[in-house]
Amino acid sequence: MAVSPKATDFFAASEAGAADHELQRKLESASARHLEHFAEVRDEFTPYENERATARAIKENALGRLDELIVELTEKLTDHDCKVFFAASADEAREYIVKLATQCGARHVVKGKSMTTEEIALNPALERAGIEVLETDLGEYIVQLRGEPPSHIITPAIHLSKEDIGELFHEKFRVSYTPEPEKLTAEARTRLRESFLRADFGITGVNFAIAETGTLVVVENEGNGRMSSTIPEVFVALMGIEKVIPKLSDLPHFLEILARTATGQKLTTYTNFLRGPRADGDLDGPREMHVVIIDNGRSAMLSDPVLRESLMCIRCGACLNVCPVYRHIGGHAYRSPYPGPIGSIVSPSLIGSSTAYLPFASTLCGACKDVCPVHIDIPRILLHLRWKETSSPAPPPWPHDAHRARAGARMFARLARYPRIIRFLGHIAAVLVKPFAENGWIGSMPPPFANWTKVRDFPAPRPGHPRPANSAGKSIRNGRS
Amino acid sequence: MADLSDIVARVKDALGSSARGDLAEIDANGAPLHALSANDRAELATQFGHELKSVAGDYLGICRADEAAARIAALAAETGVRTAAIGEGVAIDTGAIATALETEGISVLRTAPGVDADNRTQTLRRVADADMGIAEADCAIASTGTLAVVSTVSRPSSLTLLPPSSVILVNVDRLVRDIAAAVATLGANEIANHRVTLITGPSRTADIEKRIVLGVHGPKSLHVLIVWPRDE
Ligand code: SF4
Numbered sequence: 001m002a003v004s005p006k007a008t009d010f011f012a013a014s015e016a017g018a019a020d021h022e023l024q025r026k027l028e029s030a031s032a033r034h035l036e037h038f039a040e041v042r043d044e045f046t047p048y049e050n051e052r053a054t055a056r057a058i059k060e061n062a063l064g065r066l067d068e069l070i071v072e073l074t075e076k077l078t079d080h081d082c083k084v085f086f087a088a089s090a091d092e093a094r095e096y097i098v099k100l101a102t103q104c105g106a107r108h109v110v111k112g113k114s115m116t117t118e119e120i121a122l123n124p125a126l127e128r129a130g131i132e133v134l135e136t137d138l139g140e141y142i143v144q145l146r147g148e149p150p151s152h153i154i155t156p157a158i159h160l161s162k163e164d165i166g167e168l169f170h171e172k173f174r175v176s177y178t179p180e181p182e183k184l185t186a187e188a189r190t191r192l193r194e195s196f197l198r199a200d201f202g203i204t205g206v207n208f209a210i211a212e213t214g215t216l217v218v219v220e221n222e223g224n225g226r227m228s229s230t231i232p233e234v235f236v237a238l239m240g241i242e243k244v245i246p247k248l249s250d251l252p253h254f255l256e257i258l259a260r261t262a263t264g265q266k267l268t269t270y271t272n273f274l275r276g277p278r279a280d281g282d283l284d285g286p287r288e289m290h291v292v293i294i295d296n297g298r299s300a301m302l303s304d305p306v307l308r309e310s311l312m313c314i315r316c317g318a319c320l321n322v323c324p325v326y327r328h329i330g331g332h333a334y335r336s337p338y339p340g341p342i343g344s345i346v347s348p349s350l351i352g353s354s355t356a357y358l359p360f361a362s363t364l365c366g367a368c369k370d371v372c373p374v375h376i377d378i379p380r381i382l383l384h385l386r387w388k389e390t391s392s393p394a395p396p397p398w399p400h401d402a403h404r405a406r407a408g409a410r411m412f413a414r415l416a417r418y419p420r421i422i423r424f425l426g427h428i429a430a431v432l433v434k435p436f437a438e439n440g441w442i443g444s445m446p447p448p449f450a451n452w453t454k455v456r457d458f459p460a461p462r463p464g465h466p467r468p469a470n471s472a473g474k475s476i477r478n479g480r481s
Numbered sequence: 482m483a484d485l486s487d488i489v490a491r492v493k494d495a496l497g498s499s500a501r502g503d504l505a506e507i508d509a510n511g512a513p514l515h516a517l518s519a520n521d522r523a524e525l526a527t528q529f530g531h532e533l534k535s536v537a538g539d540y541l542g543i544c545r546a547d548e549a550a551a552r553i554a555a556l557a558a559e560t561g562v563r564t565a566a567i568g569e570g571v572a573i574d575t576g577a578i579a580t581a582l583e584t585e586g587i588s589v590l591r592t593a594p595g596v597d598a599d600n601r602t603q604t605l606r607r608v609a610d611a612d613m614g615i616a617e618a619d620c621a622i623a624s625t626g627t628l629a630v631v632s633t634v635s636r637p638s639s640l641t642l643l644p645p646s647s648v649i650l651v652n653v654d655r656l657v658r659d660i661a662a663a664v665a666t667l668g669a670n671e672i673a674n675h676r677v678t679l680i681t682g683p684s685r686t687a688d689i690e691k692r693i694v695l696g697v698h699g700p701k702s703l704h705v706l707i708v709w710p711r712d713e
Contacts, residue, residue, distance in 0.1 A: 026690075033691045064499065067492040074485055076673070088483035088491070138697055139688035155688060162690050181689040185697055192698065197606060213673040223684040223699030226642055231605060241492065248669050252661035263687065266532070267625040267660065270699070271679035273672055281595030283604055283637035285676055295488055303495035 009335055010357055017329030023159055027330060030158050031321040037264020038318065051256045056374045058250045059312040063302065069211040069244040076214025077291055080276030087294040090120040096292060097236055098125050104234050106131055106201035112218065112225035113137035114205030115153055115315060116238045116294065118337035119350055134195050136224040138188055145172055151331030153338065154262050154317035159330050202228035202286065206239035208254060212247045214275060219258065221269040229274055235286035237274065241298050242311040254314060257373040262316040297349040306384040310345045312374045319368035319378060325361055334358060341368035345381045359385035430461035525623040525656040526707050532626030533705055536682030537695055541706040543653065549573060549708050553648055554581035556704060557613055566590040566611040566644060569635040572652045573617050573708055593635035605639060614644035618651040620666050624659040625681055628705065629667060632676040641680060647700035653709045
């Protein structure tokens with residue numbers, strides 16, 4: 001939940017994450033399994049590349065005429081008896097939903113999985129209003145029980161082992177301890193089923209909103225979104241303005257790629273098409289349906305020609321799984337509901353300046369760009385955001401050493417104009433660091449270089465290679481050697 | 482508080498003078514339904530069955546329309562079902578299925594022709610308490626093993642959501658090749674006017690160490706029977 005993060009928190013948290021080898025083991029194994037499944041379903045689906053390109057073209061087009069599409073969507077939803085509310089900011093969206101829940105006398109809110117509700121920090125606000133709010137996606141349910149935010153946008157409890165979850169259930173529900181996923185899931189099913197049946201207010205996010213038909217599409221595997229939008233009398237769908245696509249026939253192109261990259265499935269178990277409240281005599285669906293369309297920084301992203309591309313994201317989570325930084329420090333270290341590469345480019349706009357340091361938390365290796373189903377050039381956007389951040393009149397509060405790093409960079413920039421001097425200094429440095437090298441790596445050096453070697457190992461210079469290759473994070477190298 | 486015109490104005494501003502390409506027409510690439518021969522259908526049914534099994538669904542195969550009721554009643558009896566919930570069919574007569582179930586001594590909850598708003602909560606509970614929910618799909622997708630169910634007053638989609646065992650019938654004429662063909666077949670009108678759900682296998686999760694577990698919120702098992710309406 002949106003704690004107010006500080007840059008120093010990020011450094012502390014990422015160091016803690018980097019030191020947690022158990023966490024890395026969990027992330028490595030989960031990511032490896034995901035990438036394996038993904039490779040399988042991608043290879044057997046020959047139109048994959050075409051679908052990727054088409055999906056991107058549709059998004060590009062949709063963003064270019066987003067104003068018209070929002071008008072069209074709103075008209076259609078209103079025709080279907082939805083109440084559409086526009087929120088310029090997270091505060092407005094949160095206030096609207098809390099007020100609505102209070103007015104309808106809601107006591108039990110059930111929530112399907114929604115990153116946007118995390119973005120606006122909805123749960124604490126509902127709780128403050130005395131309303132019980134229950135996360136019903138199994139992973140979200142687990143992290144909510146632990147009082148933690150999710151650590152991955154697709155697999156919220158990726159940082160926990162089955163034993164951790166077994167203990168959690170044992171402690172919270174006083175059931176006998178079991179680490180078996182089947183039994184733990186059955187326990188959650190029983191508890192959540194009862195909560196669904198008595199829930200009076202449901203909330204979910206939205207994956208795609210089709211302007212042509214006024215349809216909100218929610219994809220999921222468990223059925224929590226389906227339950228939350230079927231049973232409660234009042235239902236709220238919360239979506240960012242960028243979720244709109246023009247036509248119904250655009251949708252299949254996204255469905256063909258989303259599940260493949262997100263979970264290695266051909267299609268998710270449930271693809272829900274929601275249109276409005278139920279008709280007379282209908283059993284399913286709410287009596288009242290509200291659609292909250294939120295800007296909260298998105299129109300500013302749209303106006304930035306480089307950053308605009310990040311609004312094409314379909315939140316598949318694949319870039320997290322391939323990211324060496326994410327796999328090393330875990331999602332919590334990012335201190336944003338949106339972690340990983342995509343989080344690093346959208347958080348500064350959606351969460352605020354407190355996450356302005358995230359674009360710097362990347363090695364720019366480009367793995368995210370390669371895997372992204374809609375070809376978002378994340379490294380380019382990261383560089384763009386770094387440039388924006390450092391050239392802004394009030395750069396973010398960096399840890400105390402930052403000014404020295406900047407001064408160093410400035411000096412380097414000046415020297416770099418004289419390649420001969422650089423080469424000469426390189427030779428001197430190679431001689432000076434030699435005593436610290438061990439097995440071809442420099443693992444620790446005295447101050448003032450200690451800060452550098454604390455978090456990174458440096459390849460020892462070899463004759464004829466005065467400029468070392470990019471250094472790797474400590475235990476990544478340890479894992480390799 | 483913002484309203485539509487504020488948001489549109491912000492977006493318009495943000496877009497500024499950037500080019501707004503034409504809306505490219507992107508075709509649905511599914512083959513039209515009537516172009517399929519009996520052979521094509523049999524092939525689609527085989528592919529559908531294969532894909533359904535790969536998502537942990539139970540493929541019951543193809544049967545003639547007059548055999549469907551007996552097949553489902555037998556399945557219900559075998560799996561120890563005591564209560565089954567059933568709605569109206571799309572093309573198939575579900576009345577016969579209800580009768581066959583009752584002959585097996587299974588009590589049947591009929592959701593057609595619709596519910597009274599006052600009884601809604603109770604009806605939802607009764608559907609949730611049924612051991613098996615029986616419904617007919619409006620369309621099925623061969624390439625993914627998916628069923629498309631359209632929710633109406635007499636065919637609520639909670640029949641395929643709340644009971645732990647879900648049985649879905651589908652007429653062989655309603656099999657299509659891929660997602661695009663399904664969306665095109667259902668059509669903008671149907672989708673604008675009804676809740677539609679695409680169902681691909683039983684409810685599942687991989688939230689605990691990425692291990693797949695079935696039946697988190699929705700059905701734990703999904704059985705699909707394809708019905709061949711003619712003698713061919
Ligand atoms: S940026 Fe691309 S890879 Fe990352 S979550 Fe979004 S769509 Fe997926």
